[in-house]
Amino acid sequence: MEKDRNATFTKFGGPGTLIADYEHWCVLARPKQVTLGALVLLSDSPHERFSDLPLGAFTELSQVTADLEAAIGRFVSPEKMNYLMLMMVDPHVHFHVLPRYSDERRFADTAFPDTGWPGPPDLSSGVSDADVVEAVRSEIASLWPVRA
Template structure:
């Protein structure tokens, strides 16, 4: 199986897609270490950051200009962390982690950024599909506001 297919299945990129640009897909992480955590992944298979094409770098700038204001409107984060780890998943992608100094209430749940202001913790249990789909719909509604 191609690496990109394994990656997209692992993170359910297509199921939880929030926004897609010419070269990148922003999707919700199935595990939510912080409220609104996502994955930003390249649409073509590419195992190294140095393998990006000029137009993919330019488009990265474009999609980040959608991600940050959208998440700010949705959850009013304090700061965003972009983590490019690629230790297990050898495909160019970032983990997008909105960070919160104070607890945030959303859809009947209080979200605590347990490691604030230190390095974020990525572990956690996946949320039910219906809840994740609701998160996606909520975030998507903030793109056009």
């Protein structure tokens, strides 16, 4: 059965950018790769307030972030992970997940500097080429931990 998805899912390119799907959350490749491996961790609920999510979403978040960090760790080897919960333009509960690093990363013949390092991420920078974003999505999906 197909899940009902909120408008934020579509805004961030779903279902084409979908990497992993859980009961309460999904993980998408961010269409603008601010840093290599930038993701959107999105609640599947219609809620716009973090505190309104069901208890199960909070419990599941532990597994989702563990899986996310394992896959990104293998792909990017970041020095830090930033989870930004902004929800100013896209109202549904979601995080922008940005791997952070001091030395430029390269993937798919493309350079991915972290132009904000070591300060806040520079959300105005990044790679938006659809073919590169799809290659990033595919690579991260292939590294995603398999759940029994």
